[in-house]
Amino acid sequence: MDIQTLTFIFVGATFALYIAIAIWSRAGNTDDFYVAGGGVSPLANGMATAADWMSAASFISMAGIISFVGRDGSVYLMGWTGGYVLLALLLAPYLRKFGKYTVPDFVGDRYYSNVARIVAVVCVLFVSFTYVAGQMRGVGIVFSRFLEVDIATGVLIGMTIVFFYAVLGGMKGITYTQVAQYCVLIFAFLVPAIFISMLMTGNPIPQIGFGSTLADGSNVYLLDKLDQLSVDLGFGAYTEGNKSTIDIFFITAALMVGTAGLPHVIVRFFTVPKVRDARISAGYALLFIALLYTAAPAVASFARVNLIKTVDNAEYKKTPSWFKNWENTNLIAWVDKNQDGKIQYFAGKAFSGKPKFLEMRGPEGERKVKNTPTGNSNELYIDRDIMVLANPEIAGLPNWVIALVAAGGLAAALSTAAGLLLVISTSVSHDLLKKIFLKDITDRQELFFARVSAALAIAIAGYFGIYPPGFVAEVVAFAFGLAAASFFPVIVMGIFSKRMNKEGAISGMITGLFFTASYIIYFKFINPSANSAENWWLGISPEGIGTLGMLFNFIVSNLVSRITSPPPKEIRELVDEIRIPKGVGASHHHIKS
């Protein structure tokens, strides 16, 4: 069977499964809709958290980025896993004991202030919308490449599916679809990884194949070979870094702390029955995430070797079909600078900017671009996002594996999108309406508003997916930086300091937000040409500035809380209560009343 038919079958089957789960797990009340009734088993929650967390960025983009930047890619590997240690040790068990629905709930109650609650809601909405637009875009890319529909249709199909299970099932529907989506996505990521590891190193475990010798009989280690290939083409050794140590340090820290502060991840720990379950499900979650995250750097290095071997000095006419397919989706471009009909691949850009294709073909049949070629001898443009999706084709794996990867990419994007949409709808219906503006609505009315806001959020996310604002890629740094600089310090101090009061928390959040946002806005929007290491403050890039914002938040909030009045007695008792696991059953019943 051809790839397209197989992809239709795989994607269709997984979508049917998601819809079936949605119908089976309809939400009956707000408790179901917000926290799946608080009755999810820790193992299921671990899988759901893993799928919730691993987005199109983890599945589609990360290995591709690592493939091109080598060791510097470790910021993502460590940053997006290390945060779970913070989450497990500092946040998850205590927030579970607190036993409410949302992050703004905690901030509002612990700091006895609706101002704090609203600041938190604004951060939640900003972080979540930024993130969800990227997911919808990922859905569109997979559809357009593998099912040859246009991106808008792809996004619409994705929206319909998410609408079904997020609006009907709320957190309950999302949780059980995420469990299914985790299984699909991990299978889809590991199967090609295992195949390629066997082909290249003879070792079926990619994590080990990564450090083994090549199977071509040369007895050379894969990474040594890759270093040599990279140096020959002028890229610099794969296993050595280019970024400064201080920047790597700050970016990793911002991603870690940002991960621990992301609201859609935090709320997952509200869904388990007990404090003990919250702890262990953080462990399961990281274990499930690590399965993909330890395979990703292996996939990145395999893909890099394969890519260089396939394209370097190859005749364009004889390139495999994947090369032309991706060229047709605008993600690969070739300019034959020396007109020898062969692809020369070196370090440096073939032309400036993204390719702008003309409606005409060159002498070899390649698509012509409008961009002016640069003076160097590199002739090839490759979008990093295609590496994972194209990898099975580059390695010549069977068609069903390629179809599987498409289904996996969709599972990763849809599961994260659903988690984010739920957080958005909850902050509107619960934190804004129920807690502030429409205090006397009934549970049924609140559930209705939750569904309406989920539907609205899906429509907005879909719009951004079809007409992506140019700034989507730029604002990803925002999402992590803001989560790191705003939520993380406020929640940690809410648990670990009894002296922290509302004045401290609010001024800390505002300082962290303001500092981080202005640094990023300056370098990304106001003066992008200055965005290089020599202009950065202390050599910290906008991606890493959230770490500094977080430190300022800690300092300011502590100073302010020392000179203002301590929190009232009942808040100090609340903190005492959160700190011990005993009595969680009671606190959970309390939220139903």
Place this chain on the structure above:
Amino acid sequence: MVTNDVNLDKMNNSHNAKAKVYWKKNIRMVLSLLAVWFFVSFGMGILFVDVLDNFRLFGFKLGFWMAQQGSIFCFVILIFVYVYRMNKLDHQYDMDEDEDNFGPDDICPPGK
């Protein structure tokens, strides 16, 4: 069992004292685990990565491996160690949720 106000008061005080010790031990454990967390990622994977690259682990340079894989394995182990030790601490200080449901799914067996 005879209970009067004095006894209740004593129980309350002893509970509070116990909760204080429990919290102190919790903080100490979390800090020690976070020290390991910092060392394996920021230490071995970032600050000393070039030094460690002089050593090899099969086909890997050691620093490169810590930065791309080793630290992640350590993170997973750290959380499971935390869960095991924390459940034990809960039990020692009688802070666990519901002793009645102490079932086979518990990480730590009752007692030592």
